């Protein structure tokens with residue numbers, strides 16, 4: 108028997124979630140965000156499943172080229188744009204689109220051969236203060252881009268810091284709209300949270316990421332309530348059982364101590380598989396489809412599951428770490444992180460099945 112851990116990627120869940128995005132933003136084109144290897148689900152697998160999307164957004168230029176060479180004809184946007192002059196040449200050659208977020212990237216356009224080759228997305232910093240030009244500088248950047256011979260089309264974009272929070276998007280949206288008002292060009296603002304909650308942000312292109320993978324962007328609304336299906340299910344099995352006596356401790360650091368006799372299952376999944384080491388006692392886990400909890404410290408290759416209420420469970424029992432039957436958001440919340448990080452953290456040693 109091979110080590111029993113595996114991640115199952117549900118392609119029809121990806122397709123379903125894309126339809127949910129379309130229904131929520133029927134007038135916009137959909138730029139499926141597939142950075143970080145499709146949020147850990149596998150880049151080409153995800154691109155295939157989401158091939159009905161109007162575009163793909165990612166970071167790595169080699170990945171973008173690979174998609175082009177695999178025959179994807181959609182817009183392919185580089186979210187951090189070019190890193191050097193050679194990138195610009197490849198962008199033009201493969202008809203990629205690139206974000207322009209800083210003045211140094213505009214300078215790279217000077218060396219770009221050819222006329223009207225490049226579609227650029229000018230990033231406006233509407234308050235997140237990560238990438239982009241503040242409105243006062245964006246007007247000048249816009250003029251510089253319009254004078255560049257290599258530029259074919261310009262899209263205005265921004266990214267919200269609080270679309271999933273109570274703070275919302277009103278301030279940044281007003282800032283962006285004030286800046287964009289004089290320009291009759293395409294716009295892109297919305298991530299998953301804005302797409303689902305703020306139709307006024309839809310513009311010409313929406314940029315959903317997390318929702319396509321079947322996780323909710325909101326703390327207080329579940330993926331199921333949004334009609335989303337989990338695309339990744341991480342499963343393993345119990346490979347050993349320990350019968351504890353009152354006072355026995357488990358794991359590194361003895362973070363759990365049994366108050367009475369109980370059974371714990373040893374699960375073949377640890378932080379080297381991508382399970383969060385910081386998941387505390389009580390993080391939810393399914394054993395044979397029943398909700399129970401982790402106990403003790405997660406180690407590199409194993410973790411502990413509480414079997415005290417599951418007398419039938421034992422060696423060979425199926426364990427779901429997240430996915431179908433156990434929302435990844437619930438595991439993330441217990442571990443003090445977000446579903447995004449758990450998905451991306453899945454490591455190369457975990458076999459993936461579809």
Ligand SMILES: *Cc1c(COP(=O)(O)O)cnc(C)c1O
Nearest residue numbers: 140266298299300314315316317
């Ligand atoms: C990652 C990213 C998105 C997608 O965000 P989600 O919250 O996953 O929907 C959209 N736009 C930009 C610029 C991003 O970096």
